[in-house]
Amino acid sequence: MPTGLRARDASREAALELRRAGVPEPGASAEVLLSELLGVRRGEIPFHDPPLTDEQARLYAAWIERRANREPVQRILGRAYFRNLVLQLNEETLIPRPDTESVVDVALECLDGRGGAGAVLDVGTGTGAIAISIAQERPRTTVYATDLSAQALEAARRNADQNGASVSFHRADLFDGLEFLQDGVDLLVSNPPYVEAGGIEELAPEVREWDPGVALDGGPDGLLFYRRIFDEAPPLLRNGADVVLEVGDGQGKAVLELGGDAGFVPLGLREDLAGTPRVALLRWEG
Ligand SMILES: C[S@@+](CC[C@H](N)C(=O)[O-])C[C@H]1O[C@@H](n2cnc3c(N)ncnc32)[C@H](O)[C@@H]1O
Incomplete structure (x- = not known):
């Protein structure tokens, strides 16, 4: 992922990459991971379009590569949402x-x-x-x-x-x-x-x-x-x-x-x- 890219452009590129890899609902994965990267809710993404720092760009690229290998978003983040709970995961959950x-x-x-x-x-x-x-x-x-x-x-x-x-x-x-x-x-x-x-x-x-x-x-x-x-x-x-x-x-x-x-x-x-x-x-x- 090139550095200096704005968040929404990065998300669009990521969705294309995931689509090429055959990942179902590629846009959703790209957006959820972007919202976690920026620390905002998914619905707030349209109002947050900062250029990604080098570190954010590297991390986002690594997450997208893992998702392209069909690792679920929750495993990448290490947690899942259930009712009103945030639950940590490990390999055996x-x-x-x-x-x-x-x-x-x-x-x-x-x-x-x-x-x-x-x-x-x-x-x-x-x-x-x-x-x-x-x-x-x-x-x-x-x-x-x-x-x-x-x-x-x-x-x-x-x-x-x-x-x-x-x-x-x-x-x-x-x-x-x-x-x-x-x-x-x-x-x-x-x-x-x-x-x-x-x-x-x-x-x-x-x-x-x-x-x-x-x-x-x-x-x-x-x-x-x-x-x-x-x-x-x-x-x-x-x-x-x-x-x-x-x-x-x-x-x-x-x-x-x-x-x-x-x-x-x-x-x-x-x-x-x-x-x-x-x-x-x-x-x-x-
Ligand atoms: C389908 S998962 C459900 C996990 C969790 N209750 C949920 O709903 O997300 C089934 C769970 O049963 C556990 N399990 C499998 N065999 C078991 C056994 N013989 N005795 C107790 N737990 C078992 C697994 O480790 C796993 O955590």
């Missing part, structure tokens, strides 16, 4: 998706039916997106969260601290070692890995190459973790506990059926903002 915000909405509705309080367990917490949102938005809850990855838990703990949320994090293979929760929880929430193992190769490079495999791989039919959750969760659930699970495209009916077969009461599916059934809601009646 999935980038939290906007779809998952609907999971939080349904979980909050369930908690509101309990006066906004209760014990909550988020299984497979990653950056902590779901657990931290619930703890922050319903402060009278007691929130526990688990992950198999120690490194993901490190990021989640830091994210909770930085966002002023109180969450108790535990390393666990789903529910293993959570005997201290013997009184049970009122709400189990999870966005488990749900991609069919054989389908991972077909995902966009941004996901296939940059999201951790352990966060994606849902076994041969993508439903492995739902079966495990329905099989292993009951000892940790209070009678009447709500179960809120994110599901992949087209998986909702199968997940409700699996839950029904395991003795849960299937209550239905909720849509994400794009209108796709994204959240399965069930109840454990004991």
Whole structure:
């Protein structure tokens, strides 16, 4: 990127470079990275057109080269936005998706039916997106969260601290070692890995190459973790506990059926903002 270029010209050139590299929505990536470079909101870019300093030009060129190699913008910046949170990422955390915000909405509705309080367990917490949102938005809850990855838990703990949320994090293979929760929880929430193992190769490079495999791989039919959750969760659930699970495209009916077969009461599916059934809601009646 030549130095002395004005910000908007640099962004236009960057978008062209990204388009040539086959990056989807090249203009959006070029603008988001430019807004971070200038420290302004994306919508304010038209009012900020300074010449880039040498250092800014070098940094922007390096970011654009990484994006051209299909590294997601959030990985380049090392952080992602989720609801009103800024969440730090590392190699073992999935980038939290906007779809998952609907999971939080349904979980909050369930908690509101309990006066906004209760014990909550988020299984497979990653950056902590779901657990931290619930703890922050319903402060009278007691929130526990688990992950198999120690490194993901490190990021989640830091994210909770930085966002002023109180969450108790535990390393666990789903529910293993959570005997201290013997009184049970009122709400189990999870966005488990749900991609069919054989389908991972077909995902966009941004996901296939940059999201951790352990966060994606849902076994041969993508439903492995739902079966495990329905099989292993009951000892940790209070009678009447709500179960809120994110599901992949087209998986909702199968997940409700699996839950029904395991003795849960299937209550239905909720849509994400794009209108796709994204959240399965069930109840454990004991
Ligand atoms: C789809 S990601 C969801 C991350 C985060 N909850 C979110 O919504 O952005 C699934 C998470 O489950 C974790 N995971 C995978 N296998 C697990 C297991 N056996 N026990 C606990 N967590 C597991 C992964 O490390 C990953 O963080």
